Amino acid sequence: MDDLYCARCGKQIIDGWVSKSGYCHPCASEIRAQREIEANQKEAHKKQMLKKYWWVILLVGITLLNSFIALTMPRTPDTLLDANGKLTTEGEIWFSIIAENAVKDGLKAPKTAEFDHGDDHYYVYSKVDTYGYSGTVTAENSFGVPLTGEYYVIFRCWGLEPDQYEIISVEIAD
Numbered sequence: 001m002d003d004l005y006c007a008r009c010g011k012q013i014i015d016g017w018v019s020k021s022g023y024c025h026p027c028a029s030e031i032r033a034q035r036e037i038e039a040n041q042k043e044a045h046k047k048q049m050l051k052k053y054w055w056v057i058l059l060v061g062i063t064l065l066n067s068f069i070a071l072t073m074p075r076t077p078d079t080l081l082d083a084n085g086k087l088t089t090e091g092e093i094w095f096s097i098i099a100e101n102a103v104k105d106g107l108k109a110p111k112t113a114e115f116d117h118g119d120d121h122y123y124v125y126s127k128v129d130t131y132g133y134s135g136t137v138t139a140e141n142s143f144g145v146p147l148t149g150e151y152y153v154i155f156r157c158w159g160l161e162p163d164q165y166e167i168i169s170v171e172i173a174d
């Protein structure tokens with residue numbers, strides 16, 4: 001039998017044992033120990049990163065959860081309001097369409113109606129799901145004379161589907 005030599009340290013193998021890679025016993029143990037240390041270091045590094053960036057993971061988790069909820073939950077009119085309770089741009093469009101359609105229904109010449117789109121048309125009622133929207137409208141009367149008046153529309157709105165609102169009252173003051 002030929003003499004065997006370790007592929008790592010080059011020493012002669014005396015106990016007849018060689019690793020798969022051709023290393024002697026001491027070399028194989030040394031490499032194993034080294035790998036264990038490296039694995040421990042990697043694990044420690046992972047833990048350290050987790051400690052440092054747990055909030056990123058949390059943030060991503062919350063964001064994903066929020067988008068999931070947003071996708072699965074039916075939207076309510078509350079989402080048309082911002083943090084200060086003011087109408088968002090989408091809310092402004094939504095509420096003005098509801099209010100202006102209601103106003104047109106009460107006009108003699110709805111096709112001549114022109115609405116102003118200034119600020120602060122909107123007000124909230126204490127009643128659940130009830131909103132108010134006001135503004136100025138100019139439209140011709142039955143004699144073809146254009147008149148300008150303030151309108152006040154109160155409506156209940158409980159969802160963001162076209163049929164999820166009902167008009168409670170419409171007032172047009174000359």
Ligand SMILES: [Zn+2]
Pocket residue numbers: 006007008009010011023024025026027028
């Ligand atoms: Zn060796």
